[in-house]
Each structure stands twice: as C-alpha cells, then as structure tokens.
Amino acid sequence: MKNLPILNIQQFDEEETLSNFYSNDLRVHLKKNAEMVHKPHSHNFFLCVFFAEGIGTHEIDFNIYNVTRGSVFFLRPGQMHSWKFTSIPKGYIFFHTQDFYEFHFLNKKLSQFPFYYSYENPPNLILKEEQLDAIEIRFKEINNECHEKDAYKNQKLASLINLVYIDLSRIYTTIKSRKEVFSSSYLQALSILEETIDQFYKTEKAVTFYADKLNITSKHLNRITKTTINKTTTELITERVLLEAKRLIVHSKKSLSITAETLGYNDYAHFSKLFKQKVGVTPLDFKKKYETNS
Structure with a gap:
C-alpha cells in the first residue's frame, strides 16, 4: 500500500x-x-x-x-x-x-x-x-x-x-x-501548542518540553488546554501520536513495529498496549477493520 x-x-x-x-x-x-x-x-x-x-x-x-x-x-x-x-x-x-x-x-x-x-x-x-x-x-x-x-x-x-x-x-x-469565547491569549497559546506538538510529537511526549517551548509552566499550560478544549496537554500529545499512528497503519507499507519506532516507541508491546487502551483495538485489528470497510 x-x-x-x-x-x-x-x-x-x-x-x-x-x-x-x-x-x-x-x-x-x-x-x-x-x-x-x-x-x-x-x-x-x-x-x-x-x-x-x-x-x-x-x-x-x-x-x-x-x-x-x-x-x-x-x-x-x-x-x-x-x-x-x-x-x-x-x-x-x-x-x-x-x-x-x-x-x-x-x-x-x-x-x-x-x-x-x-x-x-x-x-x-x-x-x-x-x-x-x-x-x-x-x-x-x-x-x-x-x-x-x-x-x-x-x-x-x-x-x-x-x-x-x-x-x-x-x-x-x-x-x-x-458558544464559549476564550481570551485571545489562551487561544493563541493553544494554537502555538498544537503547532509545536505537530513538530515534535514523534520524539517529545513530556508536557514540560512543550511548556518550556511556550515559556510557561506545565501547570499553566494544562490550565489553558483544560479551559479551551477540556483536555490535558498529555491527552493532546497522545491524540496527535495516535492520529499519525492510524494514518501510518493504513497507508504505509512499513511493519507495525517500524511504525511504532517512527513514532518514538522502541517497545512495540508498549505502543500496542497504548493504542488498544485509547482506540479500543490493537493496531493490527485497526488495519484489518479499515481495509474491510474501505
């Protein structure tokens, strides 16, 4: 594929x-x-x-x-x-x-x-x-x-x-x-955070890394994400990783273990466990289900 x-x-x-x-x-x-x-x-x-x-x-x-x-x-x-x-x-x-x-x-x-x-x-x-x-x-x-x-x-x-x-x-x-309207500073910070996650999510999973990039504390960064979209920064990072995982799983010729490594997980078992916990199925089952429904 x-x-x-x-x-x-x-x-x-x-x-x-x-x-x-x-x-x-x-x-x-x-x-x-x-x-x-x-x-x-x-x-x-x-x-x-x-x-x-x-x-x-x-x-x-x-x-x-x-x-x-x-x-x-x-x-x-x-x-x-x-x-x-x-x-x-x-x-x-x-x-x-x-x-x-x-x-x-x-x-x-x-x-x-x-x-x-x-x-x-x-x-x-x-x-x-x-x-x-x-x-x-x-x-x-x-x-x-x-x-x-x-x-x-x-x-x-x-x-x-x-x-x-x-x-x-x-x-x-x-x-x-x-309907909710948030402060422009919070919205700007959220936008910068998403851009920064896009740039580094494959190698950086820690909230402190992104807080440092935005020159704010981890606590304040979590306050921004919870206020604007009711999610923690960790949830945003994980969701971005899983979205890319889904894309690679169904559209890449790479093995699942290589896909995991590409996303920063050298231990495939750990990656597979995280994927199943968040998505509800294993990476292999996700691939099979998508191909069946396509």
Whole structure:
C-alpha cells in the first residue's frame, strides 16, 4: 500500500489556478479530479467547501461526517480525508495557502477563525435553509473572481474569503456547543501548542518540553488546554501520536513495529498496549477493520 498522498494546489487545474489559490464549481472539480479526491489524501493548504445539494459521507482523520444540503467543511493542512457520495453534489470549493491569506492581512491569522484555531473544533457545520442563499452567493463570487483576469485579483479574492470566513464564523459560534469565547491569549497559546506538538510529537511526549517551548509552566499550560478544549496537554500529545499512528497503519507499507519506532516507541508491546487502551483495538485489528470497510 502506498503512503498517503499529499496534494498541492498546482495538481488540480494547471490552466486556471493561481499558484496559491484555487476555486471551482464543486461538480466540475469532483469530475475533473475524481481519481484524486475519492481516495484518502491530505493537502498542504486550507480547504473550504459548500454543498448546495448532495448526499454522502466525508471522512476526516477517521471521523465520518454526513454530507447534506447546507453542509460546509473546513480542512487544515495535513488532515486526511476522502468523499463518498450517493447523489451528485452541487456547490463550490476553494482552497488556499496560509501565506495567501496572511500576506494580505498582516495583523491577522487564520487561527482567529473558530473552525481553524484548533484541531479539537468540529471541521463542519450545516447551514439552515434561510442561511443558504447568502453563503452560496459568497462562494459563487469567489469562484467567479478566481476565473476572471481583472486587476487586483488577489486582493479581491483575499477580501472575499475573509468575508465568507467571517460570515461562517458567526454561524459557527451560534451553535450551542461552540458558544464559549476564550481570551485571545489562551487561544493563541493553544494554537502555538498544537503547532509545536505537530513538530515534535514523534520524539517529545513530556508536557514540560512543550511548556518550556511556550515559556510557561506545565501547570499553566494544562490550565489553558483544560479551559479551551477540556483536555490535558498529555491527552493532546497522545491524540496527535495516535492520529499519525492510524494514518501510518493504513497507508504505509512499513511493519507495525517500524511504525511504532517512527513514532518514538522502541517497545512495540508498549505502543500496542497504548493504542488498544485509547482506540479500543490493537493496531493490527485497526488495519484489518479499515481495509474491510474501505
């Protein structure tokens, strides 16, 4: 089995795409890129997709989400996903690099938006019927602008995606389970922590290591994670390790023992015990189950 493919923007539409931004009618996009998008893959960019019609499922990092009219999904770089549809979808999709957005908004980060500030936040929402038209107009305007050759194109695209992210953030934060608003310093620390875990989780598992990287105490770091996402720092580190373990188990040719070593566990028995404790099955059983259901 091949390693998980990581797609970049230039792979999708050589004639139309910018080097750091892409937009398309969803039906056209899925048809032109069918060989890529229906198999598990990840991206090196941010992705946002709106469904005006369609029924199916969207698997994101081993979690299954239903696709229906009004579904919107947000993906960050590195997240693994794939689609399955039982009816032909209709809508719009766009993606862009981090630099594309942050170059035009020097004092803003994509992590300001609730669906991007933490991997712990749900990567989706379902619009109400009365919200659909306004959001669809936003996506359509983005797509139209992307395929025109007018002056100040990048500037306008950046402004348009900023507007749609603001509109979607307002809707996202009205959902009961997502209403809490935390201090900007806590959210920034959480974002930096997740980036740091991404960088070092294979070799560093201790909370003290990450606290030192953020120049705060372990106690305060745990206070931040418990307040914002109700998890300990250790839980975040372990979850990141297990997510990568799942990816490698189902998409790598490496043996399970080599996979464990890659993630910093020289004792496979210890790794297997941890995996079963947290996931509920052994790594081998997880691999078999995923292949059976795929």
